[in-house]
Amino acid sequence: MPEPEIPEDITARSLDASARNQLKTLSKENAEAVAKHLAMAALLIDEDPARAHEHALAATRRAGRVAVVRETAAITAYAVGDFALALRELRTYRRISGRDDQIALMVDSERGVGRPDRALEVGRAVDRTVLPTDVRVHLAIAMSGARLDLGEAERALQELDIPELDPDRAFAWSPDLFNARATVLEELGRHDEAASWRARAEVAADVIAGANGDDQWETVEIDEVVEESVEGESASTSVIADHDIADTAVDDAGERG
Template sequence: MTAWDLPGAARNELKTLSKDNAENVARHLAMAARLIDDDPELAHQHALAASRSAGRVGVVRETVAITAYAVGDFALALRELRTHRRITGSDEQLPLIVDSERGVGRPDRALEEGRAVDRSTLTVPVRVQLAIAMSGARLDLGETERALQELDIPEADPDRAFEWSPALFSARAAVLEELGRHEEASEWERRAQIAADALDAAAGVADREVIVVEEIDLIDDEGGVDVASGVIPVDDVDADVAVASAEDAVDGSARSDVDDRSGDREDER
């Protein structure tokens, strides 16, 4: 593991450190990102090690927060998230702040945090994650109908799949199940699986950030790919959908990679 295993945006934040320290911190952050899904406790230890050497760097505090959340230490996650916000001025981790407030048993405070920010200033992925977190806080308070209202956002389009769609659709399914609307819940859960399958299939074709699930009429009359539309047929996905790259739809003559978002949660992790 080397410093170059850390995404460039995160490495740039370490430029205020000495060369040797920056390399050491970068390696710890890269290990935290690699381990977060399989061994969150060890990932957290790497994040803490980075923090001991670079506690005033935003991405370091962000990584400590994310790994603390992953191991269930919501109080520490909140402290680190607030520090990260103070250092960077960024609201990108607002959904995690809301969810961490829920984790320490303060759903009312979670809702206050979510309402305190103008959502139009947030990126779409963050806005979607915030809607899911706010819906969860409503469920914590027993406000099931309002939990569903939190998820009534333009991005909840069952025929379009983006990186956030499976989680958003599943969240809606869970709330509908709570309301006893079982058929609707099943349909949204089915759509969540379709979106996940479509995204997985497209990920095998190219490294793209945005995938759009379009109606099948984008396929030509003989069932082939309409090259101009950029549609990519996907096996084992419902007959009424196919996968298309939004980037390709804009420029049908060429396919181009899209820069990774947000240093990902991947940047943080």
């Protein structure tokens, strides 16, 4: 099968260094080709997931026993809606790496193939206390979605009652968490509360994006959130950057008071 084309400006160094390190078991020539395909997958995943998946599959054909290759194949399969393939790749990735850092994607993929009960089983089988915070949060979101699939809205809300659900501070995963809570509240008919969480998600996402262009921001404090009333009135919005980036204050996000 012919491999997808790679632009000349894409090199092995276009791939993240930690991912390149996993390719050291391959021959130099093969490692370079695999790195380029993985770099292309990362580059295209948002704008053209189908093409990203083609590159991931090309990498898999070359280096199917490398964890990051199977992980990339799983992520791109999920992105194109091939949840059965995503599950197979995720299981292989987990077996090779011994890691549970893609557990939320496994839960969501089980949902994607129409098995919300199985999704809950998969999520409950891991020890959440040893998971990184962002993984634990996204697992809670996935578990909440599985509860919604089963028509268990109240229990879906309970899945999101985690310490990381802080309405006044935003981390990388906070917009997703806030939006997930809003979705459940809407399902419960609690529309005013849902609108408040939607607004917080938007504020958090906007300030995070504006505070740091290189994705190295850490946290943001949210003082107030725009909340639309039924009459169309709204409150003011204020956000404060909570952490320096590379020891430099983020001036355009506001200074910590």
